[in-house]
Amino acid sequence: MKPTVRTATAVWIVGLLVYLVAVFHRSSLAVAGLAATERFDISAAQLATFTMLQLLVYAAMQIPVGLAVDRFGSRSVLLTGTILITVAQAGFALAPSYSLALVARVFVGMGDAMTFICVLRLVSSWFPARRIPLVTQLTGTLGQLGAVAAAIPMTWALREVGWTRAYLATASLGLLLTAAILVVLWDAPGVRHLRGPAMSLTAVRTSLAASWAHPGTRLGFWMHFSTQFSATALSLLWGYPFFVRGEGLSSGTAGALLTVMVLAVMCAGPILGWLVGAHPWHRSTTVLAIVSVIAGVWTVVLAWPGNAPLWLLVVLAVVVGVGGPASMIGFDLGRTSNPAERFASATGIINQGGFLASLVLVITIGLILDWRTPGDSDAYPPEAFRWAMSAQYVLWALGLTQVYRYRVKTRRVVDRDELEGITRAVG
Numbered sequence: 001m002k003p004t005v006r007t008a009t010a011v012w013i014v015g016l017l018v019y020l021v022a023v024f025h026r027s028s029l030a031v032a033g034l035a036a037t038e039r040f041d042i043s044a045a046q047l048a049t050f051t052m053l054q055l056l057v058y059a060a061m062q063i064p065v066g067l068a069v070d071r072f073g074s075r076s077v078l079l080t081g082t083i084l085i086t087v088a089q090a091g092f093a094l095a096p097s098y099s100l101a102l103v104a105r106v107f108v109g110m111g112d113a114m115t116f117i118c119v120l121r122l123v124s125s126w127f128p129a130r131r132i133p134l135v136t137q138l139t140g141t142l143g144q145l146g147a148v149a150a151a152i153p154m155t156w157a158l159r160e161v162g163w164t165r166a167y168l169a170t171a172s173l174g175l176l177l178t179a180a181i182l183v184v185l186w187d188a189p190g191v192r193h194l195r196g197p198a199m200s201l202t203a204v205r206t207s208l209a210a211s212w213a214h215p216g217t218r219l220g221f222w223m224h225f226s227t228q229f230s231a232t233a234l235s236l237l238w239g240y241p242f243f244v245r246g247e248g249l250s251s252g253t254a255g256a257l258l259t260v261m262v263l264a265v266m267c268a269g270p271i272l273g274w275l276v277g278a279h280p281w282h283r284s285t286t287v288l289a290i291v292s293v294i295a296g297v298w299t300v301v302l303a304w305p306g307n308a309p310l311w312l313l314v315v316l317a318v319v320v321g322v323g324g325p326a327s328m329i330g331f332d333l334g335r336t337s338n339p340a341e342r343f344a345s346a347t348g349i350i351n352q353g354g355f356l357a358s359l360v361l362v363i364t365i366g367l368i369l370d371w372r373t374p375g376d377s378d379a380y381p382p383e384a385f386r387w388a389m390s391a392q393y394v395l396w397a398l399g400l401t402q403v404y405r406y407r408v409k410t411r412r413v414v415d416r417d418e419l420e421g422i423t424r425a426v427g
């Protein structure tokens with residue numbers, strides 16, 4: 001395949017669709033929660049275990065997947081991930097018990113973990129350097145449409161055709177994607193299957209240590225860590241209960257605020273992609289500013305006496321939403337701080353940051369809500385949410401400190417003219 005704009009776009013669209021469907025599967029449980037509690041006869045805590053397990057598996061798989069992509073190429077790993085997700089979702093559709101459904105969900109998390117890194121690797125191989133930040137942002141941004149698709153059609157399908165058929169229908173999307181990967185995807189222009197060198201355990205350790213030793217990779221990790229946990233915790237689990245029980249909104253308004261968050265992602269993604277491409281030296285300044293604004297708006301919401309007004313909650317949904325695309329800036333640090341053959345493993349290291357922070361936050365919010373709620377009830381009072389959401393300050397303080405530290409260290413080893421030259425070069 002020649003590196004024409006058409007072939008690069010075709011490869012990207014297939015990769016993007018695979019990622020979008022992975023986001024769909026990842027998010028589908030957010031709307032199927034009630035149906036899941038009835039089907040498996042489980043409590044809210046057992047339902048939350050699905051989300052936690054999925055985040056845990058996703059985060060734990062990032063480095064092995066990154067290494068696999070550097071060794072076997074995106075095409076092979078993406079194909080494996082798609083088959084895994086398809087079989088696991090079919091298993092989830094048919095699982096007769098909670099424990100088997102949990103096992104299926106573990107494999108959904110594994111397949112999911114294999115998609116994003118592959119798509120970013122394809123983008124970096126197929127697009128000219130100056131276009132990579134924008135196409136990377138568009139990938140993250142458009143991929144979130146999978147969460148939108150999970151909300152309305154999935155709610156409808158669960159109601160109209162029931163659990164098994166709805167989940168089997170979504171699993172069948174994987175068959176189409178498998179065919180598209182086989183027909184359209186090449187790892188790089190002129191290279192159908194990219195194969196990196198086989199690495200011994202010692203070589204793997206050395207390569208990971210080399211990525212981690214570069215302050216730019218660590219800066220990327222802490223950027224990803226600091227920016228996305230608020231959005232992930234709200235969209236995957238706690239947003240709806242926070243708006244309804246913590247802020248006294250109706251379920252319709254709470255749903256609308258979660259949609260505002262997705263709209264903010266859609267608008268901010270391309271703008272940040274352009275900004276990073278045009279001003280690579282200021283990537284960390286952009287992240288420091290965005291995280292400070294997120295923490296500032298949360299502070300106003302949490303300090304507001306009684307329920308916060310709706311306009312303020314809309315502002316909160318917008319700024320928290322911007323944190324999602326802001327986390328993608330971390331991947332750009334990984335790209336410009338590592339050689340091509342370490343690209344995917346560096347991306348895996350960085351991608352762990354935000355998902356580890358999200359996992360810690362999701363669990364901590366649950367624990368604090370239980371601690372601050374009288375008795376065994378899960379009717380959490382607004383005061384309990386104030387305590388629980390304040391757990392974010394610990395993560396922001398740690399994240400901002402580390403971003404600032406590694407920005408100073410990275411700037412010492414990176415040549416500004418060279419960096420601006422790389423990203424502006426016409427590839």
Ligand SMILES: N[C@@H](Cc1c[nH]cn1)C(=O)NCC(=O)O
Binds near residue numbers: 140269324327351
């Ligand atoms: N922060 C996300 C992607 C994103 C982009 N815009 C909003 N969210 C991320 O790290 N993605 C990895 C993944 O697997 O989704």
